[in-house]
Every structure is written in structure tokens, then in C-alpha cells.
Amino acid sequence: MATRPQSTASAAVGPGSRRLRAGAHALSAAEQPALPVWAYEGQVPGPVLRLRRGDVLDLTLENALRDPTTVHWHGVRVPNAMDGVPHLTQPPVMPGETFRYRFALPDAGTYWYHPHWGTPEQVERGLAGALVVEDDLPPPVDRDEVWLLDDWRLDASGRIAEDFYAFRDVAHAGRLGQRLTVNGAVEPTLALQAGQRLRLRLVNAANARIFALELPGLPAWLIARDGMPADAAVAWEGPLLLGPGMRADLVIDAAQAGRFTLRDRFGRGERLLAHLQVDGKAPTGAARPAPQPAAHEPLPAPTSTDAWMQPLVFGGGMMGMGGWPEDSPAARDARRQRRLAGSREADPVWTVNGHAHMGRHDAHPPLFSVPRGRTIRLQLANRTAWWHPIHVHGHHVKLLARNGEALPVQPWRDTVLLSPRDTAELAFVADNPGRWLIHCHVLEHHAGGMGAMFEVS
Ligand code: C2O
Numbered sequence: 059m060a061t062r063p064q065s066t067a068s069a070a071v072g073p074g075s076r077r078l079r080a081g082a083h084a085l086s087a088a089e090q091p092a093l094p095v096w097a098y099e100g101q102v103p104g105p106v107l108r109l110r111r112g113d114v115l116d117l118t119l120e121n122a123l124r125d126p127t128t129v130h131w132h133g134v135r136v137p138n139a140m141d142g143v144p145h146l147t148q149p150p151v152m153p154g155e156t157f158r159y160r161f162a163l164p165d166a167g168t169y170w171y172h173p174h175w176g177t178p179e180q181v182e183r184g185l186a187g188a189l190v191v192e193d194d195l196p197p198p199v200d201r202d203e204v205w206l207l208d209d210w211r212l213d214a215s216g217r218i219a220e221d222f223y224a225f226r227d228v229a230h231a232g233r234l235g236q237r238l239t240v241n242g243a244v245e246p247t248l249a250l251q252a253g254q255r256l257r258l259r260l261v262n263a264a265n266a267r268i269f270a271l272e273l274p275g276l277p278a279w280l281i282a283r284d285g286m287p288a289d290a291a292v293a294w295e296g297p298l299l300l301g302p303g304m305r306a307d308l309v310i311d312a313a314q315a316g317r318f319t320l321r322d323r324f325g326r327g328e329r330l331l332a333h334l335q336v337d338g339k340a341p342t343g344a345a346r347p348a349p350q351p352a353a354h355e356p357l358p359a360p361t362s363t364d365a366w367m368q369p370l371v372f373g374g375g376m377m378g379m380g381g382w383p384e385d386s387p388a389a390r391d392a393r394r395q396r397r398l399a400g401s402r403e404a405d406p407v408w409t410v411n412g413h414a415h416m417g418r419h420d421a422h423p424p425l426f427s428v429p430r431g432r433t434i435r436l437q438l439a440n441r442t443a444w445w446h447p448i449h450v451h452g453h454h455v456k457l458l459a460r461n462g463e464a465l466p467v468q469p470w471r472d473t474v475l476l477s478p479r480d481t482a483e484l485a486f487v488a489d490n491p492g493r494w495l496i497h498c499h500v501l502e503h504h505a506g507g508m509g510a511m512f513e514v515s
């Protein structure tokens with residue numbers, strides 16, 4: 059895992075359309091045997107796609123994998139047919155087939171792309187990349203970089219462990235890996251000149267790992283979350299919680315020479331992720347003022363009256379209320395039979411409003427159906443003992459309240475992290491027609507039933 063990201067997809071197919079080839083690939087690393095991965099364009103992570111707001115993303119997925127796949131554009135307000143959810147918004151792209159994704163990018167910000175078929179396996183094997191949509195008037199910086207965070211579970215031979223959908227992962231915290239990487243590399247270093255201002259776009263592409271991030275020693279501000287600019291820059295002080303699927307854009311001033319380390323302190327212990335190496339002499343004088351986030355995207359404002367009120371109660375998991383289901387010998391045997399039959403499904407362990415969303419995404423009636431333009435208020439209740447990053451497709455949602463308390467600043471998000479027993483209230487205008495998923499982005503939890511679908515007509 060030492061390949062460096064490049065900034066654009068390379069080979070072109072047909073007029074205006076770039077190629078995005080998903081295929082098996084052996085990553086060569088200097089002192090190790092090559093690591094078999096699945097990769098976009100032979101790179102882990104996939105190429106950083108950089109476009110401007112209003113541009114048309116036009117890309118032909120070529121499936122050179124042995125399994126079906128799709129591409130989901132996480133956080134982008136795409137037309138429904140481009141959302142990449144197999145059976146729900148498009149047929150799965152079978153091995154040897156292609157699919158052309160083509161849509162205008164409505165919002166600037168940091169997004170990412172990943173498969174939505176066999177997601178726990180395909181993302182873990184390396185299929186993920188950043189999509190950067192540049193602002194019309196970005197805050198001025200000297201450098202603009204993406205750090206895509208991931209973890210990998212390797213087996214004793216150093217290969218990606220094949221225990222996808224393992225019950226102990228599905229029913230607990232999801233699949234956590236012991237090797238942490240940034241842009242596919244272990245503890246890479248980004249070199250800066252003293253005095254430079256860096257925009258750093260963090261993407262959490264891990265299946266299940268939640269990061270609590272710190273980078274002590276340099277002045278830093280948060281200017282956007284999940285692509286959406288903050289109203290004002292917020293000084294980065296305490297640990298920044300970044301659940302799977304979530305993004306954070308930071309501005310960091312290389313105010314002094316030295317080596318500064320991005321570290322994760324979620325749960326026990328501390329893990330090092332990447333370093334900033336600042337060389338040279340910073341110009342003397344006053345510290346630079348806080349950056350100004352880009353002007354806010356004009357998203358439709360939720361109305362406070364006549365909203366569709368929708369409770370979303372998350373249940374299940376081991377040690378959750380009800381402790382369901384038991385890891386009984388019968389359940390274990392059923393899983394063994396399914397594995398022998400080649401099935402790659404998880405067990406139904408998690409529920410939304412009492413229902414486990416298993417199997418094909420189109421096999422379930424919508425949780426709610428609303429006419430286009432209706433304001434939705436989602437009342438999320440985590441009745442489990444676990445953390446869940448809840449992702450809404452096709453829309454940005456406003457986070458109104460947590461645990462019954464209205465937030466003084468109500469930010470836009472596409473993924474909201476719930477701690478155990480947390481509640482949260484979200485609102486958005488359902489202005490994008492189609493059938494959309496809401497699901498936990500711990501990929502094993504989603505595979506274990508933690509999802510739902512809603513319809514806007
Ligand atoms: Cu990033 Cu439905 O997912």
C-alpha cells in the first residue's frame with residue numbers, strides 16, 4: 059500500500075467521457091510481496107476526481123471484477139438514476155459490462171465515490187476515491203490536498219482477510235482493520251514550506267472505523283463538513299469525530315517549522331495516521347486571520363410548519379436492547395450453510411423501525427412517500443449500544459437537535475454520527491425525486507439490515 063494518488067482519471071473512452079475501470083490489481087510495495095486489491099484505475103485509493111461546481115461529471119465505469127458493482131457518489135445531490143444503488147436506481151453492472159455516469163455537479167465540496175454492491179467487501183478491498191468539486195470562490199490557500207483515511211484487516215500472510223460479513227463484525231462495531239493508511243500509505247508525510255496555508259480534505263473511507271482526530275501544534279480551522287461550508291470557520295481544538303462516510307475540510311497554517319502528526323484517539327490508545335513536515339522559516343509577524351469559508355450553497359430551507367414527521371428507531375445488535383439475535387449454534391450452522399452455498403449475505407441483526415432491510419434494495423416498500431418539495435423531519439433514536447453514522451442519499455440534511463436540545467448552529471450534513479442511545483433531529487426539503495436510501499455507513503451494519511428507503515414523487 060504505497061501507491062500515490064494522482065489527481066485525475068487517466069485513459070479516456072469516447073467523447074467527453076473518462077474511464078473508471080474497477081478491477082483486481084496487485085499493489086506493489088517496495089519491501090513486501092504485492093498485495094492483491096480491487097482498485098479503480100489500478101490505484102488505491104482511486105484517482106482523485108477534481109471538477110468545478112456546475113461541471114458535468116461524465117465517466118464510464120468498466121467492470122473488470124468477478125462480481126457485479128456500481129458507483130455511488132456519496133453526498134452528491136445526483137439525479138436518482140445516477141445514485142448507483144443496485145436494483146433501486148440502476149441494474150447492477152455485471153462483470154464485463156460498462157455503465158456511464160453523467161450528471162452536473164450542483165454543489166462545491168469534498169465528496170467521495172465507492173461501490174454500492176457487496177459494499178463491505180468491495181470497499182474493504184480498495185474501491186474508494188475522493189471527488190473534489192471546487193468552489194467558485196474558494197478561500198485562498200497555497201495547497202489543496204486530500205487525505206483519504208482507511209483501515210485494512212490483514213491476515214497472518216499480510217493479505218486482506220477474507221472474513222467479510224463475519225457475524226462478530228456485523229453484530230458489533232463493524233469490520234475494523236489493524237493497518238491504518240492515508241491515501242493508501244502507512245503514515246505518509248506531506249511536506250510544506252513554513253508560512254504556507256493548506257486546505258486539507260479528510261475523507262473517512264473505512265468500513266467501520268470512527269476516528270477522533272487531532273493534529274497538535276499548528277493553527278487549524280474547520281471550514282466544511284460533508285462538503286457543505288460552515289457559516290464561519292471553527293478553530294480545530296478538541297478531537298474531531300469522523301465516522302465512516304463523513305468528510306471534514308480543514309485549513310491549516312504551517313506557522314512554524316517542525317513535524318506535526320495527525321493522530322486518532324477514538325476509544326483506547328492512540329494511532330498515528332500521517333505527518334506534516336514543515337521546513338523553512340515562517341515569515342515573522344502576526345498570525346494569519348481565520349479563513350472565510352466559501353459562501354453557502356443555496357439549499358432549500360426546511361419549513362417549520364407542515365413537515366412530514368418521521369421517526370427512525372435503530373435497534374438490534376449484540377448487547378443492544380433485546381440483545382437480538384443470539385449467536386446460537388443453530389444460527390451459526392445456518393450461517394455456515396449459507397457460506398458453503400457461496401452466499402455473501404450478512405445476518406439480519408439490525409433494524410430500522412423494527413424492520414431489517416435485507417436482500418435487494420427494491421424488495422421493501424418505502425418507509426415513507428412524499429410529494430416533491432415537502433419538508434421532512436427525521437427523528438432519529440439510537441436504541442443500541444453502538445455508534446452509527448447515518449447517511450441520507452440524494453439530499454443534504456440540516457442537523458437541528460441532539461438529545462432533545464436544539465443546536466445553536468444547525469449545520470448541513472449527509473451523514474450524522476449517533477453515539478450509543480443518542481437521539482437527533484434532522485430536517486430537509488425532499489426536492490429530489492426518486493427512491494433513496496437512508497442507512498448506517500458502518501458497512502457491516504447496513505448489510506445486517508440497518509437501512510430504509512424513502513420515495514419522493
Ligand atoms: Cu456512502 Cu449508501 O453510501
Ligand code: CU
Binds near residue numbers: 504508
Ligand atoms: Cu451502524
